Amino acid sequence: MRYLLLLGALLLAVIACQKPANELDVDTNLPLETGAGNLPRVWSVTPSLAGMLVDDNPDAAGVQATVTVRFCDFMDPGSVTDNVSVLNTTTNLLVNGLEISYNADARTLYIRHSNWSQSSAYLLTVATGGARNRWGKPLDGNGNRTEEEPPYDDFLTTFYTAGSSPDSCVSTVPPRVRTFDPDTEAIDDTMPDITVSFTLPMDTTKLVPENFLLKDTTGSSVPLQRVWVTENAVAFRPRAGSPLLYGMKYTMTITSSAVLARGLPRTPGHVLSLDADGDGPEESEPDYGSYFLCDTIDAPNVDGVSTTNNGLFFDFNDDMDETTLTSANVRVFDSEGFVPGTFVFLRVYGDTRLAYYFSRPVSGTLRAFVSSQVKSKNGRRLDANDNGIGGEPGDDYWWP
Numbered sequence: 001m002r003y004l005l006l007l008g009a010l011l012l013a014v015i016a017c018q019k020p021a022n023e024l025d026v027d028t029n030l031p032l033e034t035g036a037g038n039l040p041r042v043w044s045v046t047p048s049l050a051g052m053l054v055d056d057n058p059d060a061a062g063v064q065a066t067v068t069v070r071f072c073d074f075m076d077p078g079s080v081t082d083n084v085s086v087l088n089t090t091t092n093l094l095v096n097g098l099e100i101s102y103n104a105d106a107r108t109l110y111i112r113h114s115n116w117s118q119s120s121a122y123l124l125t126v127a128t129g130g131a132r133n134r135w136g137k138p139l140d141g142n143g144n145r146t147e148e149e150p151p152y153d154d155f156l157t158t159f160y161t162a163g164s165s166p167d168s169c170v171s172t173v174p175p176r177v178r179t180f181d182p183d184t185e186a187i188d189d190t191m192p193d194i195t196v197s198f199t200l201p202m203d204t205t206k207l208v209p210e211n212f213l214l215k216d217t218t219g220s221s222v223p224l225q226r227v228w229v230t231e232n233a234v235a236f237r238p239r240a241g242s243p244l245l246y247g248m249k250y251t252m253t254i255t256s257s258a259v260l261a262r263g264l265p266r267t268p269g270h271v272l273s274l275d276a277d278g279d280g281p282e283e284s285e286p287d288y289g290s291y292f293l294c295d296t297i298d299a300p301n302v303d304g305v306s307t308t309n310n311g312l313f314f315d316f317n318d319d320m321d322e323t324t325l326t327s328a329n330v331r332v333f334d335s336e337g338f339v340p341g342t343f344v345f346l347r348v349y350g351d352t353r354l355a356y357y358f359s360r361p362v363s364g365t366l367r368a369f370v371s372s373q374v375k376s377k378n379g380r381r382l383d384a385n386d387n388g389i390g391g392e393p394g395d396d397y398w399w400p
């Protein structure tokens, strides 16, 4: 019976932790005595993040309550119970007198105290250097499925007692970029406001031009001035006398290590700096980058493809550079494969129509391709995904 229950629990664990539904993918949650390539993660906590810790014994004075941490994996019990700490972030005192236990079958850690201080917020840490699963794999506390040095993979959670509030709980995750504008699009303003917003209140003294570098495609920096700043967003503009140039791409790089959340006192230092790639804090966080194009000339696109007698019409929305409409850049396929053709250039209301006459009989469904490398007479490359910037990955055109 106990065996069956355990088997049931294992099945539930497999479902709960959403392992890949691939039968060839050996599930390392199972007690195979070897393996366990998957890093153990935390599945759930009570109270939930920044939630209230409720007194479970109204008959006794003070707050008696248990915090639980449930893992996705079977942990080495001692490695978990020895690596738990709780800081009262309101008083900056470590909590002493915790009763810590681990139920191996339930994969759950229990942290109980018979007298939690009221009007307090708490930070619970399960330190990764020590906490391991039964096969010795260290805790993936930030949940990004990558093993990182302490403290980046510490598991962090917060809660508070009556008289305090969720706002008093320190952040357990780093700030991220919420919006970047203009982002991978074309603008025709040479003195644009470039705005960046963040997911958390920021240290505004770090939202300065020194940490936000704007460069053109030749590598030259554009001097910026800060136009406005709030705790959640900032706007920069090219300095007077340094307008952007038409036809040039601009890349903004934000120095992740220098751009910090404001953070309450006692926020772990490693979750203050920018999480540029959105996968949690890490020792070598990349810088954040995005770009846009400054231009007044629209990039061309294919308006549509239509069938004609023994051929296809490719209608562009622009006057095209015919030397770029080659048999390498414009191709037709049928059920037999590539269909060679003869090209005839026509014009419809000033725009280019390419008539593609098949050199052999065709069969089955036709498909057509226009490379992102074809150009308009203005020298702009194809913009099939219509974001205003031509010639990029994703700008090949396919029909139908």
Ligand SMILES: [Ca+2]
Pocket (backbone or CB within 6 Å): 055, 056, 057, 058, 059, 060, 061, 062, 063, 064
């Ligand atoms: Ca009580």
Ligand SMILES: [Ca+2]
Pocket (backbone or CB within 6 Å): 140, 141, 142, 143, 144, 145, 146, 147, 148, 152, 153
């Ligand atoms: Ca990790």
Ligand SMILES: [Ca+2]
Pocket (backbone or CB within 6 Å): 275, 276, 277, 278, 279, 280, 281, 282, 285
């Ligand atoms: Ca990251």
Ligand SMILES: [Ca+2]
Pocket (backbone or CB within 6 Å): 382, 383, 384, 385, 386, 387, 388, 389, 390, 391, 392, 394, 395
């Ligand atoms: Ca594009």
